[in-house]
Amino acid sequence: MDASSPLPKTVHYKLVLLGDASVGKSCLVVRFAKDEFYEYQEPTIGAAFMTQSVTLGDEIVKFEIWDTAGQERYRSLAPMYYRGAAAAVVVYDITNKESFDGAKSWINELKAVLPSDVVIALTGNKIDLEASRCVSTELAEGYAEDNALLFKETSAKTGEGVRELFDEIARKLPKKSQDSDAGGFQVSSNQKASSWSTGSCAC
Amino acid sequence: MTGEAEAVGPPAAEYDEYGFVVPAGALGREIVRYKQQFQPKAERRVTRWERFRRADPSLSNRRRLKRLVRKGIPDSFRKEIWAHCLGSQRLRDANPNKFESLLREPLSDETLSQIELDLTRTFPNNKLYKYEDGVAKLRRVLRAFAVHNVRVNYCQSLNFIAAVLLLFMDEELAFWTLAQVVSSEEGAKGLHIDGYYVEGMDQLRADLRALERIVQRKFPNAYASLRREGVELEWVCQEWFHTLFSTVLPIQTTLRVWDCLFLEGHKILFRVALAIFKENELRISKFQSLEEVMVSMREISSHQVDHNSLLKAAFKGIGRLKRAQIRREQAYGERMVAEENAAAQARRERHNQAHPPPPAKPQLPALDNPGHGEAGGSGEESPVGAAVREAARRLESVIDSCYDSILGDGDDDVDVSPVDGEPPAARLPGSIPALSPDSVFSYLGVSVSSMLQPSNSSDATRSSVNVHRGDNALATSPAK
Numbered sequence: 012m013d014a015s016s017p018l019p020k021t022v023h024y025k026l027v028l029l030g031d032a033s034v035g036k037s038c039l040v041v042r043f044a045k046d047e048f049y050e051y052q053e054p055t056i057g058a059a060f061m062t063q064s065v066t067l068g069d070e071i072v073k074f075e076i077w078d079t080a081g082q083e084r085y086r087s088l089a090p091m092y093y094r095g096a097a098a099a100v101v102v103y104d105i106t107n108k109e110s111f112d113g114a115k116s117w118i119n120e121l122k123a124v125l126p127s128d129v130v131i132a133l134t135g136n137k138i139d140l141e142a143s144r145c146v147s148t149e150l151a152e153g154y155a156e157d158n159a160l161l162f163k164e165t166s167a168k169t170g171e172g173v174r175e176l177f178d179e180i181a182r183k184l185p186k187k188s189q190d191s192d193a194g195g196f197q198v199s200s201n202q203k204a205s206s207w208s209t210g211s212c213a214c
Numbered sequence: 215m216t217g218e219a220e221a222v223g224p225p226a227a228e229y230d231e232y233g234f235v236v237p238a239g240a241l242g243r244e245i246v247r248y249k250q251q252f253q254p255k256a257e258r259r260v261t262r263w264e265r266f267r268r269a270d271p272s273l274s275n276r277r278r279l280k281r282l283v284r285k286g287i288p289d290s291f292r293k294e295i296w297a298h299c300l301g302s303q304r305l306r307d308a309n310p311n312k313f314e315s316l317l318r319e320p321l322s323d324e325t326l327s328q329i330e331l332d333l334t335r336t337f338p339n340n341k342l343y344k345y346e347d348g349v350a351k352l353r354r355v356l357r358a359f360a361v362h363n364v365r366v367n368y369c370q371s372l373n374f375i376a377a378v379l380l381l382f383m384d385e386e387l388a389f390w391t392l393a394q395v396v397s398s399e400e401g402a403k404g405l406h407i408d409g410y411y412v413e414g415m416d417q418l419r420a421d422l423r424a425l426e427r428i429v430q431r432k433f434p435n436a437y438a439s440l441r442r443e444g445v446e447l448e449w450v451c452q453e454w455f456h457t458l459f460s461t462v463l464p465i466q467t468t469l470r471v472w473d474c475l476f477l478e479g480h481k482i483l484f485r486v487a488l489a490i491f492k493e494n495e496l497r498i499s500k501f502q503s504l505e506e507v508m509v510s511m512r513e514i515s516s517h518q519v520d521h522n523s524l525l526k527a528a529f530k531g532i533g534r535l536k537r538a539q540i541r542r543e544q545a546y547g548e549r550m551v552a553e554e555n556a557a558a559q560a561r562r563e564r565h566n567q568a569h570p571p572p573p574a575k576p577q578l579p580a581l582d583n584p585g586h587g588e589a590g591g592s593g594e595e596s597p598v599g600a601a602v603r604e605a606a607r608r609l610e611s612v613i614d615s616c617y618d619s620i621l622g623d624g625d626d627d628v629d630v631s632p633v634d635g636e637p638p639a640a641r642l643p644g645s646i647p648a649l650s651p652d653s654v655f656s657y658l659g660v661s662v663s664s665m666l667q668p669s670n671s672s673d674a675t676r677s678s679v680n681v682h683r684g685d686n687a688l689a690t691s692p693a694k
């Protein structure tokens with residue numbers, strides 16, 4: 012079936028967005044997937060699913076994106092969605108110091124739970140609101156370096172940095188084995204939480 | 215919303231009779247077409263209900279009520295019947311000043327701002343919530359509820375449930391009804407799903423595990439298709455349960471589901487979820503990618519326009535589904551969730567030992583829960599309290615099972631059986647469990663002594679109720 016198709020190969024990666032309520036996770040996804048911005052983004056119950064691709068050389072990286080709910084209480088459902096992710100985008104709002112603490116706490120949780128080759132990107136959103144900035148770029152960048160995270164500042168509203176964020180993630184993802192084109196999908200773990208409790212704290 | 219039989223036809227505005235914008239395109243046309251097709255049935259329904267209400271003003275004939283409810287409550291009767299089924303009218307009458315006084319109580323800034331954040335984005339496609347008047351009603355219902363139910367406070371999803379209730383009810387009755395939907399205070403009436411909305415959401419997660427096992431058994435091909443594409447059933451079904459389908463089904467269908475849910479209780483959530491699989495089994499079995507599963511499952515639920523067919527599937531098409539079976543699977547789900555929680559806790563501790571915790575906020579903050587304050591802990595109730603609640607919940611479902619063995623457990627037809635005919639004489643006593651205290655407790659699988667001993671487990675998800683029935687079989691069989 013592969014006869015004469017010089018089509019670029021598509022690889023699928025699961026990506027999850029995490030972070031405090033209202034930092035702009037849903038807006039970031041919508042900006043990336045549809046290049047739009049809604050002031051009244053519907054609340055996310057549990058998680059919303061979307062896809063978007065990035066071309067990388069002769070390869071198409073197709074992100075299967077899980078945008079998780081913001082309310083603190085939904086935190087207990089997050090493992091349901093970040094299980095098996097190849098990449099995680101942890102978002103904070105540069106005008107809100109608490110949301111940066113929230114991001115750190117998410118990063119701690121992810122590092123404790125996910126394998127060490129998962130790409131984690133720390134993202135400071137809403138840079139169009141520079142005047143009300145509370146979290147300095149240096150502080151966040153330093154934290155990201157210490158913890159071996161990708162770091163990017165974005166505005167879902169203007170679109171600044173959004174494309175670059177996902178491009179960089181795509182470049183940093185571990186290459187997948189060539190074979191399985193048909194199934195495509197191979198990221199999500201087929202296991203349940205209860206059976207992957209083996210220590211993954213490789214750090 | 216009158217129940218009068220008026221001239222039908224596509225609504226003049228693009229709003230439906232509940233104030234929702236009729237969806238554009240094929241779906242909208244299908245909804246309008248189905249409404250016309252259903253109209254004669256809807257009219258007969260109204261006549262029947264009028265006759266029933268005249269003959270039995272106190273709604274004492276439960277069997278008759280159940281049959282009529284399964285065929286759908288006419289809009290003009292919904293408010294009254296929902297409030298009756300859930301006991302919210304009684305609560306309102308018994309507590310005439312409660313709603314107003316709850317509204318005078320303070321709430322934390324966090325709760326207030328979360329509610330505000332959600333108000334403008336709750337059904338923005340409904341006329342009522344386009345204007346400040348409707349939004350203000352919703353605000354007051356959610357605030358009163360947050361004060362009233364300390365454990366739950368406010369959780370996203372409740373905004374949608376309250377918003378649908380307000381389409382039929384005034385604020386005060388909507389508040390009492392929401393209270394009864396989430397966590398009943400009125401004996402055998404109402405639901406007990408507060409565990410869907412509290413920190414940890416253990417009950418929701420357990421129910422999803424239970425549903426997964428039942429789907430796997432009843433629709434193995436559909437289930438296999440999801441798993442083949444790497445999809446967890448809970449990704450698809452979490453929102454179904456959380457908002458009681460109100461954000462996933464067309465409104466007309468949601469209302470039919472709620473009619474039954476409010477009278478018959480929790481098991482209806484399972485029946486309807488299974489019915490969605492049943493109605494779309496073939497299509498689901500042929501999915502070919504994860505993306506297709508996720509996108510199509512959303513589309514499938516939003517296209518359940520033929521509510522009569524869905525309800526028929528729920529009560530007949532999916533076959534037998536005993537309460538006892540649901541209970542067993544729930545017990546299995548509870549164990550899985552407890553294990554998951556324990557594993558997560560252990561991982562966290564291991565990680566924290568390797569990396570001393572940063573001075574960030576705690577991993578699992580206490581409930582936003584002022585008046586409930588025992589020192590420390592996660593703000594959960596004591597294990598004994600949990601055990602007693604659990605025992606009460608199970609006792610209720612035994613009583614319900616007794617009803618069921620008299621009424622037939624949902625296998626009656628939705629639309630075919632003659633409503634006014636005599637009940638089938640068969641199926642009467644026989645299967646009702648004898649209710650001596652001993653047998654009740656053993657039936658419930660509750661170890662009384664364990665309820666009375668303080669448990670030293672601090673894990674909030676573990677009550678000291680032990681469920682013995684069928685555990686072993688369930689724990690080991692992969693049901694293939």
Ligand SMILES: Nc1nc2c(ncn2[C@@H]2O[C@H](COP(=O)(O)OP(=O)(O)O)[C@@H](O)[C@H]2O)c(=O)[nH]1
Nearest residue numbers: 032033034035036037038052081137166167168
């Ligand atoms: N000024 C500004 N506002 C944003 C930006 N991203 C999101 N918002 C706003 O922040 C609010 C929350 O966004 P949302 O995406 O729903 O947050 P989520 O809870 O993290 O998913 C909305 O009112 C958005 O309009 C941004 O880059 N700049």
Ligand SMILES: [Mg+2]
Nearest residue numbers: 036037055081
């Ligand atoms: Mg969101």
